[in-house]
Amino acid sequence: MKKSILLILCAGFFLGCESEDIPRGTPSCIKDLINDVATPEGVWSSPAEVYRYQFKGKTVYYLRSHCCDAYDYLLxxxxxxxxxxxxxxxxxxxxxxxxxxxxxxxxxxIWRDSRL
Known part of the structure; x- marks a missing residue:
């Protein structure tokens, strides 16, 4: 289930990413999620975003969705x-x-689609 969710995110979540904007120290899997889907094929009506937080003593990454009814994920x-x-x-x-x-x-x- 977790793998399929990440594949869905990769398939269309982070359009227009520029990897040089990803802060140093970001885990490679987060960078890969962003870079794997960085395509010039479209712009969302709201910007795709990735935030880093501390939550219950751990570093986590919050992925904002492109739409009102889609889940935002915490990784x-x-x-x-x-x-x-x-x-x-x-x-x-x-x-x-x-x-x-x-x-x-x-x-x-961590990253925001700046094309909007």
Missing amino acids: DENCNVLCAPNGGFHGYGDGKCPDFFDLRKNEKL
Whole structure:
């Protein structure tokens, strides 16, 4: 299941990425997710984004979705999906990390599609 979610993300999540903008120290799997889908084929109506946070003592990466009803995913440093803190039809994610937005710390924007 985790692999299929990441393949879906790779198939269309990060359009227009410029890898030189990815901060040093970003795990290679996060860089690979961004670079594997960096294509000039389209621009979303809202910018694709990746943020880094500290959450419950761990470094995590938050992937913003392109649409209102799609999940936003939270990944660990090895690109394992931890949860979907928000998104989906009701907007509350998958319910596996309802405290993410209250407990997250040290926000750092890793990448944003700047073509919008």
